[in-house]
Amino acid sequence: MDYVIETRxxxxxxxKKCVVDSLDLHVPQGSVYGxxxxxxxGKSTTIKMLMGMVHPTRGSAHVLGExxxxxxxxxxxxxxxxxxxxxxxxxxxxxxxxxxxRPFYSQWNQTLFDQILxxxxxxxxxxxxxxxxxQRAQVSLALAIAPDPxxxxxxxxxxxxxxxxRRDFLESLIQIIQRKGRTILFSSHILSDVERVADRIGxxxxxxxxxxxxxxxxxxxxxxxxxxxxxxxxxxxxxxxxVSSRPVRNDLxxxxxxxxxxxxxxxxxxxxxxIEIVDLNLEEAFIEYTRGPRxxxxxxxxxxxxxxxxxxxxxx
Amino acid sequence: MIKALAIKELRxxxxxxxxxxxxxxxxxxxxxxxxxxxxxxAIPGLRRFLQSIATYGSDRSLPxxxxxxxxxxxxxxxxxxxxxxxxxxxGENRRGTYCFLLHRPLSRTSVxxxxxxxxxxxxxxxxxLPLLALGTWAATPGTHPGPFEWSMTLPAWKIWASMSIAYLxxxxxxxRQARWRGSRLAPFAAMTLPLLLxxxxxxxxxxxxxxxxxxxxALLLNCILWAAATRDFA
Numbered sequence: 001m002d003y004v005i006e007t008r009x010x011x012x013x014x015x016k017k018c019v020v021d022s023l024d025l026h027v028p029q030g031s032v033y034g035x036x037x038x039x040x041x042g043k044s045t046t047i048k049m050l051m052g053m054v055h056p057t058r059g060s061a062h063v064l065g066e067x068x069x070x071x072x073x074x075x076x077x078x079x080x081x082x083x084x085x086x087x088x089x090x091x092x093x094x095x096x097x098x099x100x101x102r103p104f105y106s107q108w109n110q111t112l113f114d115q116i117l118x119x120x121x122x123x124x125x126x127x128x129x130x131x132x133x134x135q136r137a138q139v140s141l142a143l144a145i146a147p148d149p150x151x152x153x154x155x156x157x158x159x160x161x162x163x164x165x166r167r168d169f170l171e172s173l174i175q176i177i178q179r180k181g182r183t184i185l186f187s188s189h190i191l192s193d194v195e196r197v198a199d200r201i202g203x204x205x206x207x208x209x210x211x212x213x214x215x216x217x218x219x220x221x222x223x224x225x226x227x228x229x230x231x232x233x234x235x236x237x238x239x240x241x242x243v244s245s246r247p248v249r250n251d252l253x254x255x256x257x258x259x260x261x262x263x264x265x266x267x268x269x270x271x272x273x274x275i276e277i278v279d280l281n282l283e284e285a286f287i288e289y290t291r292g293p294r295x296x297x298x299x300x301x302x303x304x305x306x307x308x309x310x311x312x313x314x315x316x
Numbered sequence: 317m318i319k320a321l322a323i324k325e326l327r328x329x330x331x332x333x334x335x336x337x338x339x340x341x342x343x344x345x346x347x348x349x350x351x352x353x354x355x356x357x358a359i360p361g362l363r364r365f366l367q368s369i370a371t372y373g374s375d376r377s378l379p380x381x382x383x384x385x386x387x388x389x390x391x392x393x394x395x396x397x398x399x400x401x402x403x404x405x406x407g408e409n410r411r412g413t414y415c416f417l418l419h420r421p422l423s424r425t426s427v428x429x430x431x432x433x434x435x436x437x438x439x440x441x442x443x444x445l446p447l448l449a450l451g452t453w454a455a456t457p458g459t460h461p462g463p464f465e466w467s468m469t470l471p472a473w474k475i476w477a478s479m480s481i482a483y484l485x486x487x488x489x490x491x492r493q494a495r496w497r498g499s500r501l502a503p504f505a506a507m508t509l510p511l512l513l514x515x516x517x518x519x520x521x522x523x524x525x526x527x528x529x530x531x532x533x534a535l536l537l538n539c540i541l542w543a544a545a546t547r548d549f550a
Contacts, residue, residue: 045550048415048548048549048550051415051419052418053414053415053418053419053548053549053550054548054549054550055546055548073421073422073423074421076419076420076421077421079419081415081419083412083415083416083419085412087411087412087413087415087416088413088416089324089328089411089413089416090411091327091328099320100320100321100323100324101320101420102320103317103319103320104317104320104420104421104422105421
């Protein structure tokens with residue numbers, strides 16, 4: 001498999017605090033990779049290291065085959081990067097921003113740029129400072145896509161956007177994705193967005209990549225098991241794949257990664273009145289997975305063949 | 317692409333340059349107009365008032381040598397150069413636009429060299445105008461009661477040249493990372509003594525002065541490029 005982004009034990013310390021810890025990230029070519037994590041998990045720092053804005057303390061990162069810390073101008077031409085908050089010079093008009101950006105790229109597609117502005121009903125004469133967050137995101141997207149990049153790296157592109165604008169923005173992204181061979185890495189807090197567009201996800205928990213697998217695989221593998229008792233529920237014995245165990249009145253709610261026969265037998269050994277297996281959507285799975293005791297979170301290992309990876313997870 | 321970047325830099329600092337140019341114009345205009353309207357100085361109190369705000373009103377003052385022209389020129393130039401350098405370095409940081417700028421397909425060294433060339437070049441151009449204007453006026457026969465030679469402008473040119481040190485030191489303060497504001501200003505503190513020595517009206521062979529400015533400038537430039545290459549733009 002060809003990887004557009006590859007990191008090896010990528011680590012970043014700010015002072016004594018480890019923000020990103022030995023990250024081994026692999027983004028396959030042509031994939032849409034949703035990079036998830038709670039606030040402060042290290043998503044933005046990772047993306048900035050991939051774009052060469054932040055220097056890693058240890059480890060290495062390669063983007064489009066080049067060392068991320070020293071990306072050549074040629075490589076940067078092939079990468080679109082939307083930084084968090086869509087920083088563009090606010091004193092410029094949209095036309096000024098385009099005139100500033102265009103000379104840097106030999107493959108600037110003016111027609112596409114105009115079409116995107118048209119689609120979002122933006123006038124080139126509008127001042128950036130007078131645009132809403134959503135409109136600024138749209139301008140950033142237009143500026144990023146016009147050079148026809150192979151790789152789009154978007155750092156929380158929908159943050160601060162209302163539902164309608166977010167939907168519009170994502171639909172534009174989907175159109176872009178449909179272009180063959182294009183890879184997208186984007187971080188987000190909004191799980192429904194990720195579910196709509198990402199075919200693969202990575203979840204950072206306290207700087208550690210705990211999940212790196214296809215989105216569907218994650219959803220199918222994280223299960224909530226509800227054991228009903230007619231008494232105070234007993235403790236569930238520690239076992240591989242157990243994320244959390246929480247008593248709720250006479251029920252015991254378990255979050256288990258890769259629910260197997262072993263878990264079933266352990267559950268039955270507690271003699272519950274009922275065992276209910278609940279399917280979770282991505283948001284629920286993410287919440288349940290990331291709010292468990294973090295050091296004991298089971299890791300979703302990256303597999304060459306992701307279809308077979310359900311049975312190959314190990315405890316952290 | 318260098319041109320696009322240079323135009324962007326120019327547009328970002330144009331208003332600061334305009335204010336600086338206006339301040340210089342006021343200063344030079346005051347000197348010239350006062351000299352041309354000596355009669356006005358006969359009005360009781362007016363001469364003393366003008367002398368109190370600026371000693372240009374003295375009919376004994378020789379341009380560039382007597383009076384407080386060089387002091388005022390130093391102050392205006394210093395404020396102007398610090399404003400330009402901070403706008404170009406700290407301004408990008410504050411607005412969060414470094415990520416946008418540095419992702420353009422251009423080497424980081426080229427980006428910062430372009431910034432420095434535009435900022436310093438424009439400052440030197442604007443700051444040279446009052447010296448040339450006042451010198452030309454003073455060199456024109458019949459405009460001033462005192463003698464004038466272009467060599468009398470040397471102290472002012474020394475200030476003009478030494479401001480490049482102030483520019484580079486300020487730019488370095490703006491770009492380097494530091495734990496707190498005091499240590500951020502460390503490069504500036506380190507440059508204060510050389511800056512004062514270079515700008516002071518002390519006898520100094522022009523070659524020594526020029527070489528000092530070039531050497532300190534090269535050192536600061538190196539530090540800026542090193543900071544740009546190694547710092548985190550988070």
